[in-house]
Amino acid sequence: MSEAREARRASISTARRAARALLPFHGASLPPMKILVTNYHLNHYAGTETFIYALSVELRRIGHEVICFSPRLGAMAQRLAAAGIAVTGDLSAAPDDIDVIRPRSASPATSR
Secondary structure, eight states: OOHHHHHHHHHHHHHHHHHHTTSSSTTOOOOOOEEEEEOSEESSOSHHHHHHHHHHHHHHHTTOEEEEEOSEESHHHHHHHHTTOEEESOGGGSOSOOSEEEEOSSSTTTOO
C-alpha cells in the first residue's frame, strides 16, 4: 500500500476515534450538538482536509449537526457538501448557537 494511502487511512481512523471520544460511554449518546469545524483549507485533498472530512462525517453519523468553515473552499468542501455537511466560507453565516468549535489549524481561519 502506498504511503499516501496509508496516511489517509490513519487520518480517517484518528478522526473516527476523535468523534467517538465525544461519547461518555461506548454505546451512550449525547444530545445532538452543533459543532463548528474549521480549517484553513478545504480546497484540496490532503492530511488535515481528509481528517476534517472523516471527523465531520462521523460526527454527523452519530447524530450531531456539523458546520465546516474555511476561507479557502474547493474540492474537499464540495465533497463535504455532497455528504450532507454544511460548508461555509463566511464565518458570519455560521449559526450563533454553536455548542462546540473544533479548530484544526492555527491560522486566520481559527483566530477570528
